[in-house]
Amino acid sequence: MIIKKTAASDISSSEITAHGLYLRRREFLAGGAAAAAGLTVALTGCKSQASSAPPPGAASNEPPLPGVKRGPYGTTEPQTAYGDITSYNNFYEFGTDKSDPGKNAGTLRTRPWTVAFEGEIGKPQVIDIDALLKLFPLEERVYRLRCVEGWSMVIPWVGFPLGPLIQRLQPTSRAKYVAFTTRLAPEQMPGQKTSVLDWPYVEGLRLDEALHPLAILAVGLYGKTLPNQDGAPVRLVVPWKYGFKSIKSIVKVRFVESQPPTSWNRYAPSEYGFYSNVNPAVDHPRWSQKKERRIGEFRRRDTLPFNGYASEVASLYAGLDLVKNF
Ligand SMILES: Nc1nc2c(c(=O)[nH]1)N[C@H]1C(S)=C(S)[C@@H](COP(=O)(O)O)O[C@H]1N2
Numbered sequence: 001m002i003i004k005k006t007a008a009s010d011i012s013s014s015e016i017t018a019h020g021l022y023l024r025r026r027e028f029l030a031g032g033a034a035a036a037a038g039l040t041v042a043l044t045g046c047k048s049q050a051s052s053a054p055p056p057g058a059a060s061n062e063p064p065l066p067g068v069k070r071g072p073y074g075t076t077e078p079q080t081a082y083g084d085i086t087s088y089n090n091f092y093e094f095g096t097d098k099s100d101p102g103k104n105a106g107t108l109r110t111r112p113w114t115v116a117f118e119g120e121i122g123k124p125q126v127i128d129i130d131a132l133l134k135l136f137p138l139e140e141r142v143y144r145l146r147c148v149e150g151w152s153m154v155i156p157w158v159g160f161p162l163g164p165l166i167q168r169l170q171p172t173s174r175a176k177y178v179a180f181t182t183r184l185a186p187e188q189m190p191g192q193k194t195s196v197l198d199w200p201y202v203e204g205l206r207l208d209e210a211l212h213p214l215a216i217l218a219v220g221l222y223g224k225t226l227p228n229q230d231g232a233p234v235r236l237v238v239p240w241k242y243g244f245k246s247i248k249s250i251v252k253v254r255f256v257e258s259q260p261p262t263s264w265n266r267y268a269p270s271e272y273g274f275y276s277n278v279n280p281a282v283d284h285p286r287w288s289q290k291k292e293r294r295i296g297e298f299r300r301r302d303t304l305p306f307n308g309y310a311s312e313v314a315s316l317y318a319g320l321d322l323v324k325n326f
């Protein structure tokens with residue numbers, strides 16, 4: 001991995017560039033246009049700083065999810081405003097600007113919807129989303145989300161841990177990894193008509209990571225059904241890893257023997273590793289990962305190892321070189 005050192009004060013790339021666009025913008029746009037693109041995003045950031053937190057769920061038309069109990073691991077840090085969580089998104093299937101998913105994701109039809117569980121499991125099956133929602137009690141999990149770009153949020157997800165679902169599927173001894181796939185539907189997800197990424201978006205975890213009690217499937221936030229722009233009807237949330245591991249709008253979960261391909265790693269393997277554990281000690285080749293801006297706040301704060309979940313998850317990586325396996 002080639003690490004280009006940036007001055008501690010040089011935060012521009014981390015704050016104004018989307019994961020993959022920097023190189024292409026630099027290649028194809030004139031300097032002035034690139035600066036203008038940066039300015040647009042900077043203004044978006046200002047807007048989200050100015051917005052005040054509405055009462056939880058206030059701005060939402062999403063149906064409430066009944067019977068949600070508070071789950072473990074919740075942080076008491078202030079929760080990011082609902083309006084920011086639902087208008088400042090990365091979901092390239094709907095465009096590459098932070099505001100695109102909130103504007104465009106309404107075209108995604110989340111019913112009917114099924115998720116196929118297949119591969120190295122004793123009980124392969126296709127589960128309808130409404131059945132999946134009833135399989136396990138729904139919990140609220142208030143987690144930090146740290147995007148590899150250098151911003152973060154605190155999000156009160158509603159969902160259930162992946163572990164019990166995986167146990168129910170009875171992985172075979174050959175199941176070492178879990179591969180997740182987002183829906184492919186270019187008519188509903190217009191970004192899939194562009195070649196900004198290879199579609200469908202894919203992600204993966206080691207089986208032991210997927211079984212960790214912090215890893216959840218989220219179906220809601222702020223007590224209500226997940227908005228499309230946040231990955232409806234069901235998305236992964238792995239809070240100790242950079243946000244791009246938390247794949248949205250999942251239709252397939254496959255248990256496999258060897259490490260599966262993942263979208264951002266395929267796009268730029270020297271920039272986005274398979275593990276992608278949040279790690280302030282390993283810079284992105286184009287920017288530092290030591291600090292982050294919490295959306296809604298002005299000052300940047302320190303980024304914590306494993307996004308603050310080290311005491312829960314560090315043991316998963318005992319003996320692993322986290323610089324090589326970034
Ligand atoms: N299918 C899909 N999943 C995705 C993405 C995406 O573009 N497509 N973006 C990822 C990135 S980069 C981040 S930071 C989080 C953002 O989740 P949020 O918009 O709900 O905050 O979703 C991740 N999951």
Ligand SMILES: [Mo]
Pocket residue numbers: 090146147148149242243244
């Ligand atoms: Mo991200």
